[in-house]
């Protein structure tokens with residue numbers, strides 16, 4: 217090891233994976249350096265739940281990728297934002313905070329042979345970060361939570377006050393749903409088929425603000441100022457690995473903001489050759505937590521990856537790991553939208569003119585500032601959600617989750633916020649349908665140059681595996697279910713017309729064409745998959761998140777899941793990172 221080593225651990229990236237591991241290690245009195253490419257930022261937009269989408273207009277904290285929806289040959293790309301900020305994408309995300317089905321943990325235990333991934337053990341990992349018991353699990357013994365993250369339904373729509381809503385349109389919508397599906401009071405405990413529920417969200421109930429990774433990092437820093445160090449605006453460009461011993465001892469980095477070319481503020485000509493590079497060392501381990509695309513990118517740049525790819529780019533191969541950048545999975549999403557009749561605003565009428573503008577006279581913002589725990593902006597705007605399965609039913613899981621939002625939301629795509637702003641809030645109703653049980657793992661991410669500031673080639677491969685037609689058919693069945701709901705219920709009197717797909721799309725063939733055009737997603741994962749590194753040639757990390765064939769190097773983020781977790785990944789990442797932190801601490805102390 218180098219004499220200049222000062223930290224026990226260096227963690228690259230501060231999202232749900234990196235923040236959890238870094239804070240756990242710091243609280244255990246190890247000296248920790250957390251390196252984050254983005255800035256130390258905590259503003260009204262990242263705090264206010266209702267402004268989650270508007271954070272994407274905050275250019276210094278957002279990076280925009282343009283992956284291929286299907287394949288490079290097909291050529292269709294889609295806007296895909298992520299966070300580059302202290303706290304990671306969890307500072308910008310839509311706040312949905314859902315656990316996975318217990319059998320998903322058991323599957324990881326079976327794949328890896330590590331019983332610590334079993335649901336019995338992993339359910340205990342939910343408790344450390346849950347602060348209140350609104351979404352406790354039944355077997356939680358400690359009902360006086362003292363965690364750091366609130367998981368709550370918006371205060372003004374607490375399960376206890378269900379159906380206590382004054383707006384007649386919204387009330388009728390609830391009644392129509394209630395006739396078809398059962399109410400599910402705690403979806404984090406019970407993922408039963410065909411139920412409706414209030415979406416658990418990462419919102420601090422007492423303050424009405426995002427319960428954030430940023431706040432967690434800052435509070436641990438104030439508790440451990442001498443051993444927890446944070447460098448923001450610092451981009452790690454390479455891992456320092458001895459090619460002979462395969463020991464990882466440090467990272468190369470470049471100081472500066474908006475260096476990565478996915479940033480709208482980056483210089484397109486920036487090249488690693490022309491900037492000052494420095495190196496910092498760790499005594500124990502490096503933990504890579506850059507997320508689903510930057511983590512495999514950093515490995516590939518450092519000589520860990522598919523030999524053919526690395527040799528083509530002239531990168532010396534330290535470890536031939538063909539699984540790096542493969543196995544990418546995604547939840548496919550589609551919007552179903554109805555236009556409401558004039559003056560039949562779906563939201564509480566006194567708040568109908570929300571304009572999502574923090575600098576102007578936005579009545580909803582004024583309302584929120586006066587009443588932060590009980591206004592529209594105190595939530596992510598979701599009215600309620602449902603689980604529903606189409607035929608054929610996938611064993612153990614509802615195949616889809618639907619989110620009902622009072623806006624014209626066609627999915628995250630180029631200029632989506634500007635387009636949505638043209639339609640007054642509450643005058644359209646969108647049902648965002650997300651398929652949660654895909655098995656398609658054909659997506660991939662590969663670097664295309666040795667310049668670490670360049671973005672990689674990303675292919676999502678929606679519907680490209682043999683299960684693709686089944687998924688498209690699930691969407692078609694869900695669209696028909698919603699058509700029935702909006703035509704054959706009391707709520708139909710509030711509906712003007714179907715906006716998306718629109719009445720011209722009727723046959724399976726027509727609806728399929730619509731689905732191919734409008735599919736999107738925002739949970740890409742699994743690009744450094746965990747597995748049995750002895751038997752699975754595509755496994756990148758073992759059950760303790762250690763990179764195969766390399767010493768002192770782990771990965772802790774969304775990229776290590778072998779199968780896309782649950783319906784929303786943030787809470788499963790927190791839970792997985794708690795388990796990995798245990799592994800690291802046990803190894804260090806043992």
Ligand SMILES: Cc1cc2nc3c(=O)[nH]c(=O)nc-3n(C[C@H](O)[C@H](O)[C@H](O)COP(=O)(O)OP(=O)(O)OC[C@H]3O[C@@H](n4cnc5c(N)ncnc54)[C@H](O)[C@@H]3O)c2cc1C
Pocket residue numbers: 228229230231232233234251252253254297298299300301302303304305306308309310311312313314450451452453505506507508510511514738739772773774775784785786787789
């Ligand atoms: C718009 C949007 C909405 C979403 N909504 C939800 C939701 O409602 N619920 C949910 O569960 N999930 C949601 N997600 C997904 C969820 O937020 C992410 O899956 C999760 O944050 C991933 O965590 P992570 O730790 O793997 O990586 P990230 O959160 O992406 O964090 C990675 C961090 O590493 C930093 N980094 C990367 N490379 C380097 C480097 N070389 N040097 C230094 N720093 C580096 C990045 O800047 C970033 O801050 C959403 C995501 C987005 C963008």
